[in-house]
Amino acid sequence: xxxxxxxxxxxxxxxxxxxxxxxxxxxxxxxxxxxxxxxxxxxxxxxxxxxxxxxxxxxxxxxxxxxxxxxxxxxxxxxxxxxxxxxxxxxxxxxxxxxxxxxxxxxxxxxxxxxxxxxxxxxxxxxxxxxxxxxxxxxxxxxxxxxxxxxxxxxxxxxxxxxxxxxxxxxxxxxxxxxxxxxxxxxxxxxxxxxxxxxxxxxxxxxxxxxxxxxxxxxxxxxxxxxxxxxxxxxxxxxxxxxxxxxxxxxxxxxxxxxxxxxxxxxxxxxxxxxxxxxxxxxxxxxxxxxxxxxxxxxxxxxxxxxxxxxxxxxxxxx
Amino acid sequence: xxxxxxxxxxxxxxxxxxxxxxxxxxxxxxxxxxxxxxxxxxxxxxxxxxxxxxxxx
Amino acid sequence: xxxxxxxxxxxxxxxxxxxxxxxxxxxxxxxxxxxxxxxxxxxxxxxxxxxxxxxxxxxxxxxxxxxxxxxxxxxxxxxxxxxxxxxxxxxxxxxxxxxxxxxxxxxxxxxxxxxxxxxxxxxxxxxxxxxxxxxxxxxxxxxxxxxxxxxxxxxxxxxxxxxxxxxxxxxxxxxxxxxxxxxxxxxxxxxxxxxxxxxxxxxxxxxxxxxxxxxxxxxxxxxxxxxxxxxxxxxxxxxxxxxxxxxxxxxxxxxxxxxxxxxxxxxxxxxxxxxxxxxxxxxxxxxxxxxxxxxxxxxxxxxxxxxxxxxxxxxxxxxxxxxxxxxxxxxxxxxxxxxxxxxxxxxxxxxxxxxxxxx
Numbered sequence: 124x125x126x127x128x129x130x131x132x133x134x135x136x137x138x139x140x141x142x143x144x145x146x147x148x149x150x151x152x153x154x155x156x157x158x159x160x161x162x163x164x165x166x167x168x169x170x171x172x173x174x175x176x177x178x179x180x181x182x183x184x185x186x187x188x189x190x191x192x193x194x195x196x197x198x199x200x201x202x203x204x205x206x207x208x209x210x211x212x213x214x215x216x217x218x219x220x221x222x223x224x225x226x227x228x229x230x231x232x233x234x235x236x237x238x239x240x241x242x243x244x245x246x247x248x249x250x251x252x253x254x255x256x257x258x259x260x261x262x263x264x265x266x267x268x269x270x271x272x273x274x275x276x277x278x279x280x281x282x283x284x285x286x287x288x289x290x291x292x293x294x295x296x297x298x299x300x301x302x303x304x305x306x307x308x309x310x311x312x313x314x315x316x317x318x319x320x321x322x323x324x325x326x327x328x329x330x331x332x333x334x335x336x337x338x339x340x341x342x343x344x345x346x347x348x349x350x351x352x353x354x355x356x357x358x359x360x361x362x363x364x365x366x367x368x369x370x371x372x373x374x375x376x377x378x379x380x381x382x383x384x385x386x387x388x389x390x391x392x393x394x395x396x397x398x399x400x401x402x403x404x405x406x407x408x409x410x411x412x413x414x415x416x417x418x419x420x421x422x423x424x425x426x427x428x429x430x431x432x433x434x435x436x437x438x439x440x441x442x
Numbered sequence: 443x444x445x446x447x448x449x450x451x452x453x454x455x456x457x458x459x460x461x462x463x464x465x466x467x468x469x470x471x472x473x474x475x476x477x478x479x480x481x482x483x484x485x486x487x488x489x490x491x492x493x494x495x496x497x498x499x
Numbered sequence: 500x501x502x503x504x505x506x507x508x509x510x511x512x513x514x515x516x517x518x519x520x521x522x523x524x525x526x527x528x529x530x531x532x533x534x535x536x537x538x539x540x541x542x543x544x545x546x547x548x549x550x551x552x553x554x555x556x557x558x559x560x561x562x563x564x565x566x567x568x569x570x571x572x573x574x575x576x577x578x579x580x581x582x583x584x585x586x587x588x589x590x591x592x593x594x595x596x597x598x599x600x601x602x603x604x605x606x607x608x609x610x611x612x613x614x615x616x617x618x619x620x621x622x623x624x625x626x627x628x629x630x631x632x633x634x635x636x637x638x639x640x641x642x643x644x645x646x647x648x649x650x651x652x653x654x655x656x657x658x659x660x661x662x663x664x665x666x667x668x669x670x671x672x673x674x675x676x677x678x679x680x681x682x683x684x685x686x687x688x689x690x691x692x693x694x695x696x697x698x699x700x701x702x703x704x705x706x707x708x709x710x711x712x713x714x715x716x717x718x719x720x721x722x723x724x725x726x727x728x729x730x731x732x733x734x735x736x737x738x739x740x741x742x743x744x745x746x747x748x749x750x751x752x753x754x755x756x757x758x759x760x761x762x763x764x765x766x767x768x769x770x771x772x773x774x775x776x777x778x779x780x781x782x783x784x785x786x787x788x789x790x791x792x793x794x795x796x797x798x799x800x801x802x803x804x805x806x807x808x809x810x811x812x813x814x815x816x817x818x819x820x821x822x823x824x825x826x827x828x829x830x831x832x833x834x835x836x837x838x839x840x841x842x843x844x845x846x847x848x849x850x851x852x853x854x855x856x857x858x
Contacts, residue, residue, distance in 0.1 A: 151736075153833035155642060160833040161740040181832065185742065238531040243549060243640040243828075261638060261709075313449060322451025322490060331530065333553065333562065335776070337744035337831050353781045362760050362773050363563035367493045370450075378446055393831030395746045396552060397531065406449045440444050441459045442473070495764045496771060498565045498584045 124228055125176045125251055130292040131197065134223050135170045138195045144221050147195035148186050149173045156247040156258070157233040161186055177249055177256075180230035180274060182389040184343040188214040196220060199227035201276075201387035203285035204420025205343040208383050211423055214346060224288030226296040229269070229277035230388070231256060234397040236272050240265070276388035276401060279306040286421055306386075307409045313402065324402075325370065331396040332369050334362075338400050341393035344380045351375060377403035382411045382427035385420045452490055455480040502691040502699070503682060505662070505669045511543055513685035517593060520684045521630065524558050525595035526551055535594065544595045546634060546664070554752035554825060555601050556608070558594050559625045562749070566621055567770040571763065581770060589624045593681060596634040599654040599661070600645045600821040604752030605631075606657045607821065610814050611755050621772070630677045633658035635699075637706050642824030644837055647713035649817040653703035663699050670695050714840040715855065716818055719811050726848040727808055728800065733842045733853065738796035740832040745776035747802065747826035747834070753819050756782070777801050803839050 135147040150159035151172040159178050163186075164170045175197070184205035187194050194215075198206055203222060209215045228251075236258060237244060245260040249269070257266045270278070281304075284295045305311075313321060336352075339345045352360045352372050361368040377384075377400070384404045391399055411417040414437045415428040428436075444457050458480070460473045505513065517523060518540070525544025526533045533548045535555040567581040605626060612619040612626075636643075636652035645651050655661045659678035662669040670691055673679055682688065727733070748754040758775035761768060775782055778798050784790045792798050810819035820836065827835050838855075845854035 154835040154838060155828055155833060158830075158833040160736075162736065163739055186739070234531070242638065243642070245641045260641070310449075318448070318451045318453045319488075320451075321449065322488075325450045333745075333749050335745035335749050336779075337742065337746050340742035340744040341831055349781075353779070355781075361493070361762055362758065363496065363762070363771050365493055365496065365563075367491055371491070374446065374450060378443060381446075393742070393744065393746075395750060395829040395831075403446065403450070406446055410445050441461050442476075493764065495767070496563075496565055496762060496769050498586050498588075 124225070125249065127225060127292045128173065128175050131173060131175055131223065131225075132170050134290060134292065135164060135173065135195060136167050138221055139165070139167065139170065143193065144195040145192040147173070147197070147223075148183050149197045150175065150179045150183075153178070156244050157231060157236060175225070177229065177231045177269065177273075178233075178247070180233075180388060180392045181341060182343050182387045184209060185341065185389070187220070188343075188346050190215065190219070193219050193221070195223055197223050197225055198285050198288065199225045200280065200282040200284055200286065201227075201385045201420075203287050204282060204385040205387060207287055207420040207423050208344065208385070208427070211426055212383075217423065220289075222285065222288040224285035224291040226285070226291065226293055227277075227280075227283045228296060229273040229280070229283075230392075231269070231272050232274040233392065234394075235274075238397075239267070239272070274388045274392065275399075276386045276391070279304050279386070281306065282385075282418075282421075287423065307405060309402070310405045310409050313406070326366065328398060328402055329366070329369050329373060332364075332373070332398060333396065334364065334369060334372070335395060337393040337395060338373075338390035338398075339376055341389040342380070343387075343389070344383050345376065373400060373403060377407060380404055381407040382415070382417055382429045383419050384408060453484055453487065455484055456490075501673050502695040503671045503673060503687055504689045504691040504695070505671055505687045506689075507667055507669070509687065510546075510669070513687050514538075514543060514595070515541075517681065517685050520591060521681070522588075522590060522592040523595060524555075524592060535597075538595075546596050546662075548596070549638065549640065550598050550601075550636075550823070550825075552825075552829075553750050554604065554823065555594065555597055556604060556752045558592075558597075559605065559629060560608075560622055560755070562774045564621060564772045565769050566759075566772050569768050570766060571768055572766045579768075581768075589628045591628050591630070593630040593632060595632045596662075597631055597658075598636050598823070599633050599652060599656075599658065600636075600643075600648075600650045600823045601752050602631050602633050602657040603650040603654055603821045604823075607753045607816070607819055608755045610816065630659045630681045631657065632678075632681065633661045635661055635663045635702070635706065637664060637702065637709075639706065639710050640824055640828070641711065642827040643710055643822060644712045644714055644824060645822035646707050646710045647716065648820050648822030650821040651703075652706035652710065653699070663702055665698070670699055672699065712837055714818075714820075714822070714837050715844040716807075716811075716840065718844045719807055719818065719840075720815075722808070722843065722846060723848065724804075724808060724812070727804065727843055727846060730843075730846050730848075730851065730853075732851055733839065733846065734796050734800050737834045737839065738794075738799045741778070741795055741799045741834055742832055743778045743780065743795055743798060744831065745774075745778050746829050746831065748776040748778060749774060750825040750829050752821060752823055752825075753806070758782075777805070799834070803836065803843070806836070807840050807843055 138144045146163040146165045148163050151162035152174045153159040157178050241263050242260045244258045248257045254269045256269050360371050417428045458477045462470050523538040526548045527536050532552040568584045569581045612622040659675045661672045756775045757772050760771050783792045806819040841855040842853040
């Protein structure tokens with residue numbers, strides 16, 4: 124995807140020059156491998172700082188809510204779906220945005236990569252054509268297939284191309300179909316477990332959580348002015364590392380994302396201890412698909428299913 | 443909600459949803475009995491989502 | 500200070516012997532990274548580790564700690580009278596294999612927990628009952644900048660013993676009385692051969708030369724606080740990127756802020772001290788609803804100004820950072836304290852620019 128950058132810069136400069144947008148939201152080069160910094164460019168000189176490659180795995184839709192300005196924003200498939208969710212939920216207006224669509228080829232999993240490397244990674248290089256990623260550091264240099272080190276959500280992605288955009292930086296990439304990948308294979312594995320095993324699985328999953336809330340804050344959906352875990356009047360959740368409180372946070376946060384989560388993976392990517400919190404959200408994604416035939420963020424015309432009532436909503440759970 | 447609770451290991455017997463009108467007293471009794479019976483059937487299982495006493499470090 | 504030699508073949512047995520006197524804490528690999536954990540019987544610390552994901556400050560200052568408790572039973576004589584829980588454990592413990600940068604952090608945070616006016620009894624007792632057995636660092640990470648942050652890969656300022664890895668053996672500097680005691684308890688008493696000190700000095704120089712990144716701190720004290728405070732050029736971009744999570748503060752060995760919460764369990768009440776983070780909006784929200792640090796920029800600025808300016812001015816003890824690089828490698832949006840420090844250090848209020856803009 125590094126080949127996109129010239130086009131990205133060209134579009135961004137044009138938009139700023141024509142006064143169509145006040146700023147362009149993208150990434151600038153990070154100071155460590157696998158990490159770039161979300162960044163806004165207001166001038167041509169700043170546009171030249173923009174980068175795009177497989178280390179841009181956060182969700183830029185997180186950076187545009189409640190703004191009064193006109194914004195140019197770089198958007199992959201999942202990012203564009205979250206922009207659509209924002210538009211539906213009134214967090215930003217469509218006419219404020221100029222969406223620069225990026226056909227996405229998947230992001231690199233920084234947790235997986237650092238676990239695979241024998242020592243801290245000092246540099247990372249990508250050969251786009253061959254689909255290879257080379258990592259190196261003191262005393263090692265390994266070339267890996269990109270498919271092996273991609274974020275799991277990217278390997279399961281069914282919407283790599285932006286669903287809404289004003290212009291694309293390149294030709295659309297081929298989409299994966301449900302016949303090729305089963306986005307819910309892992310959910311099914313958990314579903315097949317006994318209640319005890321499920322409980323133990325999530326206990327183990329959350330055992331490292333330090334409650335830094337990076338998952339929540341990296342999530343474009345978590346825009347509440349005051350999160351329920353932060354409320355003190357009344358206080359819903361304890362603040363220590365008590366496992367019940369930790370689980371309450373993760374479980375309820377996930378539930379708030381039902382029908383809105385696009386599986387962008389920003390939560391997992393931002394977690395300092397690498398917890399796969401998608402084990403919660405994927406289940407909700409699957410249920411929304413099965414119960415309501417719904418995938419989040421594919422339209423700006425319709426509100427998510429848990430927001431609305433329809434006479435034919437499934438209600439088998441009510442006895 | 444029920445689905446996600448079950449997904450993370452809450453037994454289906456523990457959570458029930460019912461629609462009962464204020465005029466349906468007999469249904470209310472029925473449901474309440476069923477709910478308590480089904481929760482009691484798990485008596486021997488570990489309690490979930492119950493905070494334990496905080497540990498002294 | 501004397502130097503002894505510990506053959507690695509004697510290491511495990513020594514560690515076992517220590518259990519008679521000390522509770523042991525050391526690096527262990529959990530899932531895919533290292534943490535500091537209580538070592539169970541027979542468990543040996545993994546001394547091949549690079550560093551723990553989260554700093555070991557929690558060995559002294561746990562993320563959640565009960566500080567007081569009381570009975571809520573009206574029949575009890577001490578109904579609702581808070582006292583320290585009886586089972587708090589301040590028996591001797593030893594932290595094995597801690598990195599010098601992390602050990603140095605305790606000296607930096609001590610100024611907060613141990614002042615003439617106020618002494619934090621929990622932190623102090625935990626600290627004083629601990630013996631630190633450090634492991635000098637021969638393969639620093641690309642994100643390390645300890646040498647310019649007042650610490651170093653062989654900094655022994657706050658260690659009781661420092662181990663230097665020499666393949667089949669350790670050379671151990673016994674630095675303090677506490678260190679002597681521990682070495683004795685483990686049965687490590689073989690004097691090192693002549694030239695050991697030189698060998699350590701050579702390794703130290705080698706290790707220091709491997710640290711490739713640095714921060715400039717020489718102008719921080721001279722800079723005007725208000726100039727830095729108003730330096731949009733420093734704060735604007737990081738504040739935009741920041742998501743206000745607590746990763747940097749929780750991973751940091753020198754962040755000390757906490758929150759106190761009361762929790763009730765049955766007829767008992769517990770007062771718990773939890774880590775808190777200046778990145779969170781509610782950290783400073785007043786009861787009135789007003790928040791003096793109401794914007795993201797305020798909070799990002801606060802973290803760096805505290806570490807790199809307020810601390811520097813107040814304690815004249817250098818920066819409140821040991822250069823461990825955790826916040827750099829863990830920040831989900833790549834806010835790099837090295838770049839910010841260099842910008843603060845080189846900020847020119849006349850032109851409102853910084854000479855240095857990156858790490």
